[in-house]
Amino acid sequence: MVRVKICGLTNKESAWAAVEAGADAIGFVFAEGRRRITPVLAREIIRSLPPYITTTGVFVNEELNQVNQIADFCRLDLLQLHGDETPEYCNRAVRPVVKTIHMGAGVPDDEYIQNRYGERVRAFLLDTFVAGATGGTGQTFPWSSVQKMRIRTPIILAGGLHPVNVAEAIRLTQPFSVDVSSGVETNGQKDPAKMREFVHAVRSCSPVFFGDPH
Numbered sequence: 001m002v003r004v005k006i007c008g009l010t011n012k013e014s015a016w017a018a019v020e021a022g023a024d025a026i027g028f029v030f031a032e033g034r035r036r037i038t039p040v041l042a043r044e045i046i047r048s049l050p051p052y053i054t055t056t057g058v059f060v061n062e063e064l065n066q067v068n069q070i071a072d073f074c075r076l077d078l079l080q081l082h083g084d085e086t087p088e089y090c091n092r093a094v095r096p097v098v099k100t101i102h103m104g105a106g107v108p109d110d111e112y113i114q115n116r117y118g119e120r121v122r123a124f125l126l127d128t129f130v131a132g133a134t135g136g137t138g139q140t141f142p143w144s145s146v147q148k149m150r151i152r153t154p155i156i157l158a159g160g161l162h163p164v165n166v167a168e169a170i171r172l173t174q175p176f177s178v179d180v181s182s183g184v185e186t187n188g189q190k191d192p193a194k195m196r197e198f199v200h201a202v203r204s205c206s207p208v209f210f211g212d213p214h
């Protein structure tokens, strides 16, 4: 079953709507941008959630002590790092790390990435390279490039997914999980109906998987 993470939640209502839509994981952005949330509010939301929902904190080149303090304060389960964080940085993080690979027109040097980060991260999140941005852009990248990659660590597919294109994206990339933000928003706010449609689209196309997932 392909897991679903809904990212960029900024208030309790939308976090609960994501959970009620069936998301396995939710994400809070602590980096600069319109979806930024304060640690105090994220902690309050996380404390209110039911069990078995994985909470993720999104950071971009943040000072490691600060990341670790926020992880402890909010009781985050995972850290999603969207910048130039090194393997050593990932090693010293107090929570398991999901490291973003920004996908451009070609295939990245995945063997190099796997060798450097493979032992230190829980998963790689593939997101679209957009000049001047680090995530949450709503832009897709060519999914066919994922088929050429030899990453052995679980892959989370992100970047411009929405309820209509996610089934095709899963078919082409066979990820462990998908991650969405812009594609379940209306006028910049999380839309409960779109979140439900997104989760439904993923559940409807997910095969029961017995093989070696990406």
Ligand SMILES: O=C(O)c1ccccc1NCC(=O)[C@H](O)[C@H](O)COP(=O)(O)O
Pocket (backbone or CB within 6 Å): 007, 008, 029, 031, 032, 033, 034, 035, 036, 058, 059, 060, 082, 127, 134, 135, 136, 137, 138, 139, 158, 159, 160, 161, 179, 180, 181, 182, 183
């Ligand atoms: O959402 C942001 O504002 C953001 C800012 C800086 C780094 C990461 C950010 N978001 C991460 C995500 O929401 C997702 O993991 C991913 O980028 C997919 O976003 P989208 O293409 O909007 O579905």
